[in-house]
Amino acid sequence: MKIELKNNKIFFENEGQKKEIHPFWFRERVNGESFIDEATQQRLFDPTKLEEDIKINSLNLSDQFIEITFNDGAYTKFAVQNILREFSNEDEIKKIKKVEWDSSFTNFKNFKFEDNFFNEKVMYDALIDFYKFGFVIFKDVPTKNNFITNFANSIGSIRRTNFGEFFNVKSKPNPSDLAYTSLALAPHTDNPYRNPVPCIQMLHCIENEVNGGLSTLVDGYTVTEKLKKDFQDYYNILTDVKVRFQFIDQSVILEDWAEMIQLNEKGEFKQVRFSPRLDFVPLMEKNELELFYSARKKISELYNSSQYRIEFKLNPGDLLMMDNHRLLHGRTSYDANQGNRFLQGCYIDYDSTEGKLKHLKRKFNL
Ligand SMILES: [Fe+2]
Numbered sequence: 411m412k413i414e415l416k417n418n419k420i421f422f423e424n425e426g427q428k429k430e431i432h433p434f435w436f437r438e439r440v441n442g443e444s445f446i447d448e449a450t451q452q453r454l455f456d457p458t459k460l461e462e463d464i465k466i467n468s469l470n471l472s473d474q475f476i477e478i479t480f481n482d483g484a485y486t487k488f489a490v491q492n493i494l495r496e497f498s499n500e501d502e503i504k505k506i507k508k509v510e511w512d513s514s515f516t517n518f519k520n521f522k523f524e525d526n527f528f529n530e531k532v533m534y535d536a537l538i539d540f541y542k543f544g545f546v547i548f549k550d551v552p553t554k555n556n557f558i559t560n561f562a563n564s565i566g567s568i569r570r571t572n573f574g575e576f577f578n579v580k581s582k583p584n585p586s587d588l589a590y591t592s593l594a595l596a597p598h599t600d601n602p603y604r605n606p607v608p609c610i611q612m613l614h615c616i617e618n619e620v621n622g623g624l625s626t627l628v629d630g631y632t633v634t635e636k637l638k639k640d641f642q643d644y645y646n647i648l649t650d651v652k653v654r655f656q657f658i659d660q661s662v663i664l665e666d667w668a669e670m671i672q673l674n675e676k677g678e679f680k681q682v683r684f685s686p687r688l689d690f691v692p693l694m695e696k697n698e699l700e701l702f703y704s705a706r707k708k709i710s711e712l713y714n715s716s717q718y719r720i721e722f723k724l725n726p727g728d729l730l731m732m733d734n735h736r737l738l739h740g741r742t743s744y745d746a747n748q749g750n751r752f753l754q755g756c757y758i759d760y761d762s763t764e765g766k767l768k769h770l771k772r773k774f775n776l
Pocket of ligand 1: 598599600739
């Protein structure tokens with residue numbers, strides 16, 4: 411990638427292709443104190459109010475900088491590196507490659523909570539692990555006074571739902587959800603009926619006196635890749651058909667239509683939704699439905715297979731942060747008579763972790 415000048419025009423060359431860059435693209439990026447507020451890095455002018463026939467009057471290119479004077483009198487100096495970075499279109503987060511894992515993944519790293527560690531390099535390392543594996547576990551997180559809300563709000567902002575700012579998971583009489591019993595919970599994603607689906611779930615163990623009640627995780631990304639490789643028809647129909655996910659209680663009806671495996675605009679993995687108590691398949695041709703039901707059965711078998719599941723006990727102070735768009739979570743059953751098992755949970759969205767990770771990268775010049 412390089413920048414070239416010719417006849418007061420600026421060209422960008424990449425892999426043998428040379429294209430002119432529109433002068434307006436540079437004009438709306440002018441910097442300097444009369445154009446940009448230094449503290450906020452926000453524009454002091456509105457580019458939609460500029461004349462459209464912006465032209466370049468003069469240009470100077472050195473190794474590191476390009477200087478431009480425009481026909482409306484504006485002058486600016488850009489770092490060539492910054493311009494090239496914009497063209498590379500590389501997002502810090504997308505650059506982190508997802509690592510597929512299955513039941514053999516037992517040696518994952520944990521991160522110890524320290525006061526103010528949210529702005530330390532260790533938090534950067536933890537967030538990188540989160541994006542690689544879809545989850546990370548923090549140890550020794552204070553368990554008093556609903557500390558999970560402080561924790562979540564120190565990374566970003568809590569995403570409140572109709573279950574509240576945070577929720578308590580313990581077995582209780584007359585439960586409104588299976589989560590509040592001592593029964594096993596099969597792998598599922600949370601809140602598939604919400605639009606948008608909460609991105610990240612935190613589960614913080616406050617008390618755990620029982621032998622069972624192990625937390626389980628499955629990598630939906632690994633399972634999706636397996637399905638794509640070995641069961642192409644199933645993969646195709648599950649990435650194509652939109653299912654209605656629904657939650658109903660006394661005060662609200664939440665519904666959303668979405669694929670069980672959602673791909674991004676490039677046809678790559680984006681999100682899985684799986685909650686077989688809440689999904690309603692649309693009425694399709696009988697043969698299509700036949701294929702869909704077989705596909706759903708297969709992916710359910712894979713999600714529930716011990717081949718892909720890891721199990722571990724959360725101890726008091728452990729806080730599990732998991733990607734609800736990528737992983738499925740559940741738990742094994744336990745005997746409520748053995749003692750207390752009490753977890754607190756909440757959600758945050760990707761802008762929290764992305765913003766924090768980018769900030770820490772800038773702070774530590776990584
Ligand atoms: Fe859940």
